[in-house]
Amino acid sequence: MKKVFKHLVSTVVPVNIENVDTDQIIPARFLKATTREGFGENLFRDWRYDANNQPKPDFILNDPTYQGEILVAGKNFGCGSSREHAAWAIADAGFKVVVSSFFADIFKGNALNNFLLTVQVSEDFLAKIFAAVKADPAAKIEVDLESQYIKIVASGEQEGFDINPYKKACLINGYDDIDYILSLKEDIARYEKSREFNF
Amino acid sequence: MGKTLVDKIWDNHVVVSKAGFPDVLYINTHFIHEVTSPQAFDGLRRRGLPVFRTGKTHATADHNVPTLDQHLPIKEALSRHQVEMLSTNTAEFGVELYGLGHPYQGIVHVIGPELGITLPGMTIVCGDSHTSTHGAFGAIAFGIGTSEVEEVLATQCILQYRPKRMKIEINGQLKKGVLSKDIILYIIAQISAAGGTGYFVEFAGEAIRSLSMEARMTICNMSIEMGARGGLIAPDDTTFAYIKGREFAPKGANWDKALAYWKTLYSDSDAQFDKVLTYDAANIEPMITYGTNPGMGIGITQHIPVVEALDEKEKVSFKKSLEYMDLQPGAGLLGKKVDYVFIGSCTNSRIEDLRLVAEFVKGKKKANDITVWIVPGSKQVEAQAKAEGLHEVFEAAGFHLREPGCSACLGMNEDKIPAGMYCISTSNRNFEGRQGPNARTFLASPLTAAVAAITGQVTDVREWL
Ligand code: SF4
Numbered sequence: 001m002k003k004v005f006k007h008l009v010s011t012v013v014p015v016n017i018e019n020v021d022t023d024q025i026i027p028a029r030f031l032k033a034t035t036r037e038g039f040g041e042n043l044f045r046d047w048r049y050d051a052n053n054q055p056k057p058d059f060i061l062n063d064p065t066y067q068g069e070i071l072v073a074g075k076n077f078g079c080g081s082s083r084e085h086a087a088w089a090i091a092d093a094g095f096k097v098v099v100s101s102f103f104a105d106i107f108k109g110n111a112l113n114n115f116l117l118t119v120q121v122s123e124d125f126l127a128k129i130f131a132a133v134k135a136d137p138a139a140k141i142e143v144d145l146e147s148q149y150i151k152i153v154a155s156g157e158q159e160g161f162d163i164n165p166y167k168k169a170c171l172i173n174g175y176d177d178i179d180y181i182l183s184l185k186e187d188i189a190r191y192e193k194s195r196e197f198n199f
Numbered sequence: 200m201g202k203t204l205v206d207k208i209w210d211n212h213v214v215v216s217k218a219g220f221p222d223v224l225y226i227n228t229h230f231i232h233e234v235t236s237p238q239a240f241d242g243l244r245r246r247g248l249p250v251f252r253t254g255k256t257h258a259t260a261d262h263n264v265p266t267l268d269q270h271l272p273i274k275e276a277l278s279r280h281q282v283e284m285l286s287t288n289t290a291e292f293g294v295e296l297y298g299l300g301h302p303y304q305g306i307v308h309v310i311g312p313e314l315g316i317t318l319p320g321m322t323i324v325c326g327d328s329h330t331s332t333h334g335a336f337g338a339i340a341f342g343i344g345t346s347e348v349e350e351v352l353a354t355q356c357i358l359q360y361r362p363k364r365m366k367i368e369i370n371g372q373l374k375k376g377v378l379s380k381d382i383i384l385y386i387i388a389q390i391s392a393a394g395g396t397g398y399f400v401e402f403a404g405e406a407i408r409s410l411s412m413e414a415r416m417t418i419c420n421m422s423i424e425m426g427a428r429g430g431l432i433a434p435d436d437t438t439f440a441y442i443k444g445r446e447f448a449p450k451g452a453n454w455d456k457a458l459a460y461w462k463t464l465y466s467d468s469d470a471q472f473d474k475v476l477t478y479d480a481a482n483i484e485p486m487i488t489y490g491t492n493p494g495m496g497i498g499i500t501q502h503i504p505v506v507e508a509l510d511e512k513e514k515v516s517f518k519k520s521l522e523y524m525d526l527q528p529g530a531g532l533l534g535k536k537v538d539y540v541f542i543g544s545c546t547n548s549r550i551e552d553l554r555l556v557a558e559f560v561k562g563k564k565k566a567n568d569i570t571v572w573i574v575p576g577s578k579q580v581e582a583q584a585k586a587e588g589l590h591e592v593f594e595a596a597g598f599h600l601r602e603p604g605c606s607a608c609l610g611m612n613e614d615k616i617p618a619g620m621y622c623i624s625t626s627n628r629n630f631e632g633r634q635g636p637n638a639r640t641f642l643a644s645p646l647t648a649a650v651a652a653i654t655g656q657v658t659d660v661r662e663w664l
Contacts, residue, residue, distance in 0.1 A: 018516045019392065019492055023630040028611040032263070032277035034237035034284050046632050051618070075512075076393045079426060079492070080630060082328040083235065084344035105396060105428055106328060110344035164360065166220045177346070178246070181223060181354040184215050188356060191214040191225055 003115040004174040008096055009142045009153065011068035014133045015044075015060055020073050021080035022107065026089040028081075039085055040092030065137045072099040072129050072141075078107025087111040097143050099150065101126045112167045113177070119143060119150050125159045128152060145171060201467025203364045204433050205399045208339045208464070212322045214356055221358040227321040229256045229351050230307045231294070233263055233285040234611075235326030239349035240288040250292045252355045257316060258289045258296040261306045265613045266574050266601035269299055278612060292352075305577020305603045308332040308545035312416060313579055315445025319434040319461040324351055328423045329545050329627065334431030335415035336438055337464045339399070341429040362428045363397050363473040366466070368404035371480040376661040378555075379414035380547060380625065380644035382406065383421040384486035384496045386478065392494035395427030398474065401466060402432050406480035412441040413551040420546045421627050424493040433465040485660055487532055488629050488642040490520040495629075497532070499647065499659050505529045523631050524639050525619075532657045537621050537641070540652040541634070543574030543601075544608035544626035547645045550583045552625070553600075556649045557589040559663075565597035566655025572614060573598055574606040598652065610635040623651045 030042040047059045055062045071090060077100035078086060087110040090098060098111060099119045108118045121129070132139045132152050140153040145168060151158035170176060181188075202210070215223040231239075236258070243250070250256060263278035273279035282299065289296040297303035303310055308329050311317040317333045323340035324330060326348040333340035343357065351357055369382055387394075400422050407415065415432050422430025439458060442448045449457040466472075484498040497503065506528045509517055521528060542548070542556055553575065565571055573593055575581040581603055584590060590600040607614040608626040615635030616622045622640055625648050629640035641657065650660040 017519075018512065021492065021630045023609075023628070023633050027632050027636070028262075028609040031234050031611060032281055034281060035241065036238050046636060051636065074516075076396075076426075079392060080328070080628065082326060082342035082344055084238075084326075084346060087344070102393065102396075104393070104426060106342060106344060110346065113344060113346035164221070166358075177350050177358050178248075178353050181350065181356050181358065184223060184356075187215050187223070188225070188354065 005096060005115050005117050005145055005171045007144050007146065008069060009140055010070050011066070011138055012070040012072045012099075012129070012133055012141050013060060013066045013068055014130055015071065015073045016130055018074035019076045019079055022078060022083050022086040023080055025078070025086040026083065031083060031085050036088050037092065039089035040094065043089040043093045066133070069095055070097045070099060070141050070143065071095045072126070072133070075100060075102045075123070077103050078111070079104040082106045082110070084110040084114070087114045087116050091116045099126070099129065099141075112171070115171060117143065117145060117171065119161045121150060121159050121161060125150075128157060200471065201469040203466045203470040203472060204337065204401055204431065204464060205339060205362070205364050206470070208320055208322065209361060211320070212339070221360045223356050224322060224359050225356055226324050226351050227255065228311070228316060228323045230311055230323070230325035230330070231256060231258045231348065232307050232325070232327065233260050233281040235345050236288065236348055237281065237284045238345050239326070239352055240292065242349040243292070243352055246353070248353045250294055250352050253293040255355060256294045256352065257311070258285060258294050259304055259307050259310055260285055260298050262605045262609065263612050264299055264604040266572075266604045266606045269602045275613065302578050302582075305579065306545045306548065306605055308420065309548060309576030309580065312336065312412070313445070313577060315442055315448030318442065318448070318457070319438060319464050324357060329420050331422045331427070331429040332416050332420040332545055334419040334422065334429050335412060336442070337431055337434035337461070339429065339431065342423065362399040365395065365398040365400045365427070365474040365476070366472040367400055367402050368475070368477045369402070369406035369480050370404045370477065371406060372409070373406055373480045373483065376485055376646060376664050377483050378644040378646060379410050379417045381483055381486045382480070383418045384488065384493070384642060385483045387421065387425045387494050388486065388496035389478070390425055390476070392424060392492040393426040394494075395422065395425035398427050400427045400430040402430060404477075407432060408435065411551060412437060413549045416549070417546055421493065424627055434461050485644060485647050487647060487657065488640070489524060489526055489532060490517070491523055491629055491631050492520070493627065493629060493642060495520065496642070499657070500531070500533065502531045503528055532641070533659060535621070535657040537569060537623050537651045537656055539616050539620055539622035540569060540571045540648050541574070541607040541616070541622055541624040541626065542645055542648050543572065543576070543606050544624070545576060545605075546627045547625035548574060548576030548580065550580050552645045553580065553584050553589050554587070556645050557592040559646060559649045560596040560653060561592050563596055563653045565652050569652060569655050571598035571652045572601060572607060574601045574614075575603045577603050607634050609633060610638070616640070623648045623657070
């Protein structure tokens with residue numbers, strides 16, 4: 001099925017931690033699969049389970065109060081390694097949007113390449129979302145890609161977010177980068193010829 | 200107005216640039232390894248596409264390989280499977296593989312430079328964040344995700360937005376006992392693990408110029424740890440001398456042409472950077488990290504910050520980090536008992552690193568309760584170390600030179616630090632669980648690691664020189 005993303009209204013799972021690195025999102029020992037599926041089970045593995053594989057009750061993903069397709073996290077989310085498995089794990093666990101006040105570059109690119117929308121908001125707005133969810137775990141958040149806004153449904157407070165126009169078009173229309181570059185094959189051939197020594 | 204080095208290389212690789220779209224950037228060299236490539240090859244199969252330019256892709260197995268008895272089959276089934284998949288995929292798609300047993304096998308960021316594949320002015324990518332290492336040659340080199348690996352395999356191009364440019368100048372001269380690893384840990388401690396996000400960083404200044412190529416690679420390797428897209432250093436005579444004569448380096452008339460081009464690769468004196476930072480090398484002491492991101496570093500004689508000194512928001516992650524490390528705010532690290540020493544990884548596993556360590560430990564004995572792993576970055580480094588007799592120096596000191604691979608840099612292969620143990624590591628990441636579940640990592644230079652191997656505790660190496 002062709003993936004697209006346009007609009008979403010959902011409750012959220014708040015992970016109020018800063019500098020969540022990709023080794024936390026998906027520890028290296030789970031990177032051994034050779035397909036893209038099944039990583040969701042091990043999302044935040046070492047925060048979710050203790051050494052005996054028992055769920056740690058105080059970690060938010062183990063708390064059934066918090067459900068939804070939007071993951072909200074503290075500043076500098078996705079720092080560390082370039083493993084795309086981090087984006088796969090989040091998407092595979094059923095999330096469609098990640099909200100933070102700051103994303104690491106590579107993670108952001110990887111997420112968007114997998115139709116997982118990253119929404120970067122101000123520190124203030126992020127604090128408001130955390131507060132709204134704390135007050136009411138059933139609080140809903142609306143994300144609209146077409147008009148580029150994110151809204152706390154109950155209070156109506158909203159904020160715009162940036163996304164580059166190319167990626168926006170990809171998400172809305174379900175294109176991907178390879179389709180686009182392959183449409184430029186002649187330009188690539190011309191480029192290669194024009195280099196005297198092409199290393 | 201003049202151009203920065205990044206802009207010169209970038210402009211030279213733009214295939215198509217359209218308003219509102221990312222640039223289509225041509226890639227000269229693509230390195231692949233077993234962890235981030237299987238899904239990319241799968242993608243090609245699903246699309247019915249070949250590898251577009253097979254000769255520009257080089258493969259090796261590094262993350263999953265054991266570092267003892269490499270001639271035997273890999274014990275762990277999933278690791279073995281990934282390594283086997285790499286053999287199958289490269290054979291099917293016609294890509295050269297330096298797999299286990301091959302004299303060129305090693306950590307992907309170690310073998311590229313030593314084989315002369317990595318050259319100035321190139322664009323280089325790999326599905327691995329420490330691809331920034333190759334920037335030491337004056338190349339645009341950066342890590343990519345698996346979808347992008349597929350993209351480069353399919354098209355030899357990648358879609359990218361031009362990064363912002365930062366210049367970091369280190370002036371003056373390094374003090375005794377201070378290595379390039381300390382420079383980069385110092386910079387990251389100054390600007391934080393996110394301070395370089397969105398930038399390509401050019402390292403410059405007298406202290407950088409006076410470094411060897413291998414020391415420069417250590418710096419560029421860790422530019423990703425401040426969040427930067429990549430780091431690079433303008434090529435100079437040190438660079439050219441390092442490259443000359445290497446296996447894949449240009450030869451004869453091609454060398455002359457290449458050299459003439461490489462000499463144009465510097466930032467013009469009137470080039471504009473988006474940000475410039477300047478530091479004095481003399482202020483840098485041997486560094487060590489105390490926390491769980493590489494920005495949490497201090498000079499070895501300094502103390503861990505006190506909680507009150509931090510702003511409200513930082514306090515939570517700071518406390519969590521110190522709890523993980525079982526360390527106290529305000530405490531010093533000198534004298535802290537260490538259980539493991541790991542000298543290796545794409546940051547510090549090259550021949551110069553091993554020579555430095557060997558020279559230091561010669562005639563000394565390792566501490567009783569400490570486990571020391573010395574892991575060369577490649578088969579060639581291993582062979583060179585043996586040719587120079589370094590393995591005998593290590594044996595005499597009570598450690599063993601292992602076989603090449605990523606080893607304890609990441610808890611993916613057999614080499615893991617046990618839960619709760621402290622490891623002084625010359626690698627690049629001290630994240631929770633990076634070296635194994637609940638392992639505790641102190642990042643430091645090879646010299647600081649070597650002295651800890653002898654004393655069994657965190658030690659100021661300057662007192663031993
Ligand atoms: S040595 Fe460590 S950082 Fe380098 S490529 Fe291997 S796992 Fe990555």
